[in-house]
Amino acid sequence: MNSFGTIFRLTSFGESHGPTIGGVIDGCPPGIEIDFDFVQCELDRRKPGQSAITTSRKEDDKVEFLSGIYEGKTTGTPIGFIIRNNNPHSDDYDNLKDVFRPSHADYTYTMKYDRRDHRGGGRTSARETIARVVGGSIAKLALKSLNIEITAYTSQAGTIKLETTYNKLNLSRKNIESTPIRCPDTEIAEKMIDLIEEVKSQGDTIGGVISCICKGVPVGLGEPVFGKLHAALGNAMLSINSVKGFEFGMGFDGVQHRGSEVNDVFYIKEDGKIGTKTNYSGGIQGGISNGEDIYFRVAFKPIATLLKEQHTVDAHGNEILITAHGRHDPCVLPRAVPIVEAMAAMTLLDYYLLNLTHKK
Amino acid sequence: MNSFGTIFRLTSFGESHGPTIGGVIDGCPPGIEIDFDFVQCELDRRKPGQSAITTSRKEDDKVEFLSGIYEGKTTGTPIGFIIRNNNPHSDDYDNLKDVFRPSHADYTYTMKYDRRDHRGGGRTSARETIARVVGGSIAKLALKSLNIEITAYTSQAGTIKLETTYNKLNLSRKNIESTPIRCPDTEIAEKMIDLIEEVKSQGDTIGGVISCICKGVPVGLGEPVFGKLHAALGNAMLSINSVKGFEFGMGFDGVQHRGSEVNDVFYIKEDGKIGTKTNYSGGIQGGISNGEDIYFRVAFKPIATLLKEQHTVDAHGNEILITAHGRHDPCVLPRAVPIVEAMAAMTLLDYYLLNLTHKK
Amino acid sequence: MNSFGTIFRLTSFGESHGPTIGGVIDGCPPGIEIDFDFVQCELDRRKPGQSAITTSRKEDDKVEFLSGIYEGKTTGTPIGFIIRNNNPHSDDYDNLKDVFRPSHADYTYTMKYDRRDHRGGGRTSARETIARVVGGSIAKLALKSLNIEITAYTSQAGTIKLETTYNKLNLSRKNIESTPIRCPDTEIAEKMIDLIEEVKSQGDTIGGVISCICKGVPVGLGEPVFGKLHAALGNAMLSINSVKGFEFGMGFDGVQHRGSEVNDVFYIKEDGKIGTKTNYSGGIQGGISNGEDIYFRVAFKPIATLLKEQHTVDAHGNEILITAHGRHDPCVLPRAVPIVEAMAAMTLLDYYLLNLTHKK
């Protein structure tokens, strides 16, 4: 269960304070030209120490490809890769060896496996998502030649919401990357950053929402009834650390409306093709993409690691007090943007490849 | 992709106006005593014609088991089953043969498969969920011996919300079944019913939210990192017709809170076991159940079939007007309650069985 | 584990003396025209009572399709089907309820599942292969439009061997079907039939070998390294009741030869394409089809049910004597020919569809 996807398939491995994080990408189509700078750039968007609102930890996160690429192109054989960990601060975690931190997975892992590598969260650390970003960047390169483009951005941090609908925003990468919170509205972005800095100064953390838009998805992706495209996207997003909710198209808000208000009426577009006048469906009908933009929202809880004293228990049944040390993120949002995109990219490529099998 | 689950696995088949809906349950543990009345009772909760707020269509939905049960108990071999369709009104759909109804899957199926069985929605009809309810009822019988109990109810219809948290409600089946909307607060239930009747009288439809609570789930279910228990539940729920969103624990609401407000503090319970004082995590931490109640919410859009005139296009590229005839549900909610429970039951049993493999 | 295949996927169910045998075919490409007479004809080749050398039991084995076919063509949705059992002789098995018959699966099923449906062998009965023949006949119809043709025949019964290599035989269906043993050399066929009749007259049984030839398979099918085409074919054949061995190309005989004797030299064919002068590889190199004929051999043990007294034990730990009653096959061969073809057809179609995913 450390594999994701049916045809395009990422298998990930690695603990926070082990020698490496790594993975294997199987089923990647042959002949994809690998832009190594692009892959590294995606990893850099995820890595810590980018800005004042992320942790100041230094992690290089340089990817090393071990197979499956020859003369700069994918060969169709599995792509192995590793990213070295450099962990000078393993000792920071010595005091947590037998402690079950609140709202972390220390307790559940220990109960399930009867042991755990506690250093830096071990397998439960968000360092695991590095492998996803590598997989996603390869998927993005494959999708690029299909003109499928995926863009995520921060649309809510705590109570600060970006209310503007996505098609009225400047979603160029340049604009989104221009603020450290990766919110395309610079005014709202400032407010979000202020909030996060305030929360950080209190040793506390805050949650938020990431929105994601997929453009250029052809009609026909999705495998009903148990492989609906939105169910696959939801599954992908819910597998990311700290995610508590997923909605697409009109989402939870749609329940208040009447069918006559939110049905998407078909019409003939200028180019003679069929389109819908509105897109409450979020680009997916009956679990299959309909050619309109796919958009969805992902809710992230506040990070559980606080620089504040908390009550908890240890593995020996003692009630204790703990305070985290070290350098931690006050908010998962800015670094999670490329992870959301990566999971969406792998899902869409996988479903694109699956759809190729529906031929006589 | 018409199979659901890894060990306990439902494969479903059948179209709305074909001879049957059916399925195969593979991987069911042997020795489960089948209470046939219970299975039929679950189907009756899903079937149309139950009340004034569901469609008045008559469908018997009697299940016929074909294999895998001997002397009243499961044998460990696959359980095949069918439910006969009795469709006197296939002709109701003749005028829809080449029409792409708004916010239905007519267009996407036709584009993906280059054809479709249009009668009654064919494979995209919610009659497909009958197979899920059969699978879920078998799963519930297996879970019962493990003291795992699953209860769903309507918590929102249109703008009418039940704000009370679940642990202050009477969630006995008797109470939930006492109103046709399956909302445990009878006062709110009345308002919901009024709303749905009003909407129905206008030939319109309305959406809503179903909440689901799973009690007695042991610690340890969930297969990180790509088989997290909540991701599996989300995937299950998003595979149900009309679902647009899923959240668990604090969900979307949690993003506004600070870590210090919503971290679940561990403590030693009176029985000496470890518990959490609050349960914002929704019973799952790091993708693994922690022994607390699992709870989640599922958003359903308003049903797309309206008894009102709508613009759309047909397969020949003509812009046309359509009006649905026949008997249709104004709201999916009351009949979706057993479907949500069924998908949750199959997911939990599957993950319970998977967890048995983590032994030396 | 009652499902076979990755994209084109058969799920089978049913016991010998339950109401039906059935199955679900998922992932069948849309638009395949179903020749119902052909499907029934394939079932008739498998059914008992065809000739003096098969059991005289009467089973109609009429298939009833329940979904996935509309206006005579597949729709891309799952194809459910059932075949009614008509079992007037369930009582024949009453005396076997707690008996573990030698070289049957009574003991292993009882130990694994802690129970079993003993009537007529239950799930272990070769009646289960009916579902395979239905699945295979649909696959054959899909392969036909790709000009892929699969032909199996009996090449050994007991010690009577057909030594002629396949490309010197008349492998037309007419010729193969002209003898009840389905051996294309009528002289050898006579000897085989004589042997089987002799064995039958003694209440005994005999084994044999079925050879299978696949023509027209395009270059490129097979998914190294763990989805090699011949490994998939081997897995398919070894899943058939009574099979004890599988070899392809030069097989076991090849181990005696030197590389220089059996390497298949490439050359340019008259049509300008690349071919091999010999075909010791059996049409597969490195797990991928190379465009030459694929051929393999499948070993079937003698059927375990004897009309002779045998020692054994029962479920209560008593050593007892048993003698089978009823009508049984003296040799599995003639009825297994369509089953071998069916499994080959499903495997090749599945791998054809999988290979479509290796596109940029």
Next chain:
Amino acid sequence: MNSFGTIFRLTSFGESHGPTIGGVIDGCPPGIEIDFDFVQCELDRRKPGQSAITTSRKEDDKVEFLSGIYEGKTTGTPIGFIIRNNNPHSDDYDNLKDVFRPSHADYTYTMKYDRRDHRGGGRTSARETIARVVGGSIAKLALKSLNIEITAYTSQAGTIKLETTYNKLNLSRKNIESTPIRCPDTEIAEKMIDLIEEVKSQGDTIGGVISCICKGVPVGLGEPVFGKLHAALGNAMLSINSVKGFEFGMGFDGVQHRGSEVNDVFYIKEDGKIGTKTNYSGGIQGGISNGEDIYFRVAFKPIATLLKEQHTVDAHGNEILITAHGRHDPCVLPRAVPIVEAMAAMTLLDYYLLNLTHKK
């Protein structure tokens, strides 16, 4: 399709002349103590340069574990590992860049993927089996605590056969490892070695058979009908480079016998348990282990790389002559013995874990 297994699952990657061979083992039970010396010893049995009858190439094949092991024990999280390639002779292959070597996979890979890494065979090199031996050695350590033991040996090289049945041989590892051909009968071993040296001196190669015995397998492993234990073993063996056939129990030889000669009669053993007097079934009945020894035979063709001139064609459509250079094995057998054991070990552990799910 570079993954093997359902619960215990190996994903492998790496090309012969890339930086590493590697893999990920998912689903390994937690708490298995890793004997690193044992793992390396298994790799040493596979590596080249062991003796005069294997290639004289020097490859260190030191395994480096990257995750999933903490304080010497498995944690239940995925075990990543790599083995560095040290390839001073990549240039040996420059002349083969566009050549399709006879009975190699150069042609099929190029046609399937439209490219290939030709250096040293790339992904088709038997260096890929290193990952299998690592996976198998971890599986063996897990099986050891279950008292399941797997032993393979060379039973035929060219025409030199070891006719003695396995239970009359000394199958201690010490005895098998005492000859470089890994045949437990030293007299026959000498003849095999003589033959291989003769073949080698001629620049030629020869095939052979490896036998494998699995002792201590409990009753109940195997998942009928499409996950029969022997079908899984056959699939595993046929996935090994150069394998052309698989048989278990009486195998191909059994087809000549009558049911009354080869039925395995049940009886009550001295310890009160049920056993069979003979074991023609090879320890598996109806696809499920019956507690007797499992034994099977695997046919390996002669290696395709000859130090002799051969005709072939290149990618440009020219007919050419080639002669291999460098250091190559004259016979795959001695080095394939640990690979056969590794694949058997992973299969049995996977099926052991799967069988744990058949509980109420």
